[in-house]
Amino acid sequence: MSSGPVAELQELYGDYPLDHAYDEMREPAGEVRPAYRALAETLARLPQQELQRRKQSAELSFLTQGITFTVYGRDEGTEKIFPYDLLPRLITSQEWDRVERGLTQRITALNLFLRDVYSEAKILNDQVVPRELIYSCKHYRRQMRGLQVPRNVYISVVGSDLLRLDSGEFVVLEDNLRVPSGVSYMLTNRRVMKRTFPQLFHSYGVRPIEHYPQVLLSTLRSLAPEGRPEPNIVLLTPGVFNSAYFEHTYLARQMGIDLVEGRDLVTHDNIVYMRTTDGLKRVDVIYRRVDDDFSDPLIFRSDSILGCAGLFNAYRAGNVTVTNAFGTGLADDKALYAYVPRIIRYYLNEDPIINNVETYLLTEDSERQHVLANLDKLVVKAVGESGGYGMLIGPHSTAKQREEFAERIQANPRNYIAQPTLDFSRAPCLIGDRLEPRHVDLRPYILYGDKINIVPGGLTRVALEKGSLVVNSSQGGGSKDTWVLE
Numbered sequence: 491m492s493s494g495p496v497a498e499l500q501e502l503y504g505d506y507p508l509d510h511a512y513d514e515m516r517e518p519a520g521e522v523r524p525a526y527r528a529l530a531e532t533l534a535r536l537p538q539q540e541l542q543r544r545k546q547s548a549e550l551s552f553l554t555q556g557i558t559f560t561v562y563g564r565d566e567g568t569e570k571i572f573p574y575d576l577l578p579r580l581i582t583s584q585e586w587d588r589v590e591r592g593l594t595q596r597i598t599a600l601n602l603f604l605r606d607v608y609s610e611a612k613i614l615n616d617q618v619v620p621r622e623l624i625y626s627c628k629h630y631r632r633q634m635r636g637l638q639v640p641r642n643v644y645i646s647v648v649g650s651d652l653l654r655l656d657s658g659e660f661v662v663l664e665d666n667l668r669v670p671s672g673v674s675y676m677l678t679n680r681r682v683m684k685r686t687f688p689q690l691f692h693s694y695g696v697r698p699i700e701h702y703p704q705v706l707l708s709t710l711r712s713l714a715p716e717g718r719p720e721p722n723i724v725l726l727t728p729g730v731f732n733s734a735y736f737e738h739t740y741l742a743r744q745m746g747i748d749l750v751e752g753r754d755l756v757t758h759d760n761i762v763y764m765r766t767t768d769g770l771k772r773v774d775v776i777y778r779r780v781d782d783d784f785s786d787p788l789i790f791r792s793d794s795i796l797g798c799a800g801l802f803n804a805y806r807a808g809n810v811t812v813t814n815a816f817g818t819g820l821a822d823d824k825a826l827y828a829y830v831p832r833i834i835r836y837y838l839n840e841d842p843i844i845n846n847v848e849t850y851l852l853t854e855d856s857e858r859q860h861v862l863a864n865l866d867k868l869v870v871k872a873v874g875e876s877g878g879y880g881m882l883i884g885p886h887s888t889a890k891q892r893e894e895f896a897e898r899i900q901a902n903p904r905n906y907i908a909q910p911t912l913d914f915s916r917a918p919c920l921i922g923d924r925l926e927p928r929h930v931d932l933r934p935y936i937l938y939g940d941k942i943n944i945v946p947g948g949l950t951r952v953a954l955e956k957g958s959l960v961v962n963s964s965q966g967g968g969s970k971d972t973w974v975l976e
Contacts, residue, residue: 502533504924512656513927514579514917525580525975532690533577538923544686545576545920551682556736572675573968575919578683579930579950580694586974589652589660589934590944592844595834597648597936600665600821602837604644608634608817618836619829623853626904627826628874629668629819631782633789637806640713641940644815647706647777648936649673649949652844654915661845663931665830667814667822669779673935674737675969676949677702677744683971695976697946702935703744709939710775713811721774724748724764726755728780728796738779752780757800760807775811776801782816824873824907825851848910852903861908862899865892868908869959870899883959885911911959917970919952929953931961932972946974 508518515526522530533541552574581589606613607624614621624630649670651663680699684691707723714721727738729751742749748764755773756763763770778785784794789802804810820826828849831842850857850868861868865884872880882895899906916927934948950970951961961967 502538502925504926506918506925506927508927510656511913511927511929512654512658512915514654514915514930516918525582528693529578529580529690532687533925541576541920542923548574548576548682548686551685552678555678573952573954574679574682575928575952575954575968575970576686577918577920577925578687578971578973579917579932581932581947581972581974583975585660586697586946588843590946592660592662592842593648593650593934593936593944594942595838595840595843596650596662596665596830597645597938597942599834599837600648600667600830601642601644601938603833604815604818604821605639605642606837607820608644609636613833613836616836618832619826623825623829624820627820627823629782629817629823631817631820633802633806634815634817638808639815640715640808640811643713643813643938645818645821646709646713646813646938648938649933650936652932652934653847653912654932656913656915659845660932661847662830663847664824664827665822666933668781668819669734669814670933670935671734671737671779672933672949672951672969673702674740676935676947676972677740679949679969679971680947691973694973696973697976699945699947702945703741705937705943705945706741706777707745707747709937709943710777710811710813712939713813714774715808715811718774722764722772723775723777724750724755724773725777726750726752726780726785726798728784732779734779741777747777752784752795752797755798755801757798757804760800760804760809762798762801762804762810773810775813778812778814782819785812785816819874824849824871825853825904828907847912850908852899852906852908857908858899858903862896865896867911869911870895870906870908872905873907874905881960883911886957886959914959917950917952919954919970921956926956928956929959929961930970947972 516522552572613619645667647670649666652660653663654660710723711721724747725738725742727749739749750764754765762773764773780796783791785797786801787794788799805812828851831846834840834842850861852858852861868884870882914929917930918925919928930950930952932948932950934944937943950972952968952970953959953961954968
């Protein structure tokens with residue numbers, strides 16, 4: 491970089507702290523990492539007014555497309571435009587290769603685990619995973635015992651959350667196997683970014699992600715019941731009041747399939763039909779964005795109006811594929827997460843390619859006492875919650891909050907796990923007219939049908955509040971486009 495751009499970039503950085511946390515763009519001594527140099531030069535040469543104009547243009551694009559999410563429990567309203575940071579997050583091809591291999595290994599092992607637990611339960615008989623951990627999980631579905639799942643694929647859509655540690659290594663923070671969301675933001679981020687920095691995008695040789703909806707459609711098609719070569723595929727949504735409804739409509743439109751609610755479906759002789767203006771039409775594959783509990787009032791929650799009565803019996807009869815399969819939430823229970831490395835070794839006879847974060851199981855007396863004595867240093871999570879809810883971040887908590895969590899842990903230790911407070915990686919974000927570092931994670935999306943597909947990239951989520959470690963959009967986080975380089 492020439493001295494002119496360097497000076498301009500230093501002015502743009504302003505007060506940009508570098509400490510022990512890994513910075514995605516800059517080395518510890520302050521130099522720009524090789525992959526980011528072209529981006530740094532572009533930023534250095536752009537007039538401040540032009541950078542702001544592009545930022546406003548991107549925000550306007552999100553507004554006009556109605557790209558929103560729902561924040562619960564806020565007085566100022568729930569529907570929000572999804573916060574978006576203008577600067578992309580870059581991942582080299584070497585880094586991505588390891589991520590891809592690690593996630594392929596992980597989904598393979600977890601799928602084998604679910605198949606085993608709901609059939610012969612060898613892993614439980616061999617005492618690799620405690621039996622009581624499985625049967626005490628609220629997402630375990632005894633109705634799935636002995637049921638033949640199409641192609642033996644329990645989890646066909648997964649979004650695993652990764653963090654980068656100060657060493658530069660990626661680790662898995664958690665697996666999202668029930669109804670992983672956010673992929674629509676990954677796709678719309680890319681579309682907006684290609685318009686915002688077109689020349690930079692093309693010069694970098696960024697690997698494409700736009701084909702994700704078609705790969706998802708092919709995955710769903712490959713899981714159709716036998717004898718249905720031209721399957722009718724639908725996306726089942728809880729409806730307009732769901733926080734991810736924008737995503738449901740977006741994906742259905744991109745795949746060219748019908749978006750349905752439970753009231754649009756009916757079962758007859760263990761076959762699912764969709765109500766249309768031309769009469770009933772058979773449904774073969776359901777991409778389900780409704781939790782197990784609300785999917786079928788005859789089997790699960792009888793007070794649910796979101797699902798379809800008789801759906802589970804049609805599924806059990808093999809006349810319809812529902813994905814992800816019922817009961818997959820067992821494998822993203824945060825207590826079971828601690829056993830995933832053992833699960834990988836048990837089924838694949840391999841060491842994990844991507845490691846877990848150290849996790850304390852509070853059902854163990856010694857670990858529980860350690861956690862209770864160190865609540866101010868740890869992160870405590872409810873095992874069945876998602877979206878950043880049911881969580882205590884020790885260093886950012888009050889004495890009263892820690893006291894309340896201690897009482898909850900002692901009352902129900904099975905419901906919580908604890909992990910170290912990780913100072914995970916930060917990336918530069920355009921905050922006002924300056925670049926400031928903010929913590930980021932990465933959620934790649936894995937598809938499993940007749941084969942495993944991972945689109946190169948994912949949703950980089952950003953903790954936009956200064957000093958915050960919470961990246962969830964429901965807690966005030968935002969996102970970035972993720973560029974995997976050729």
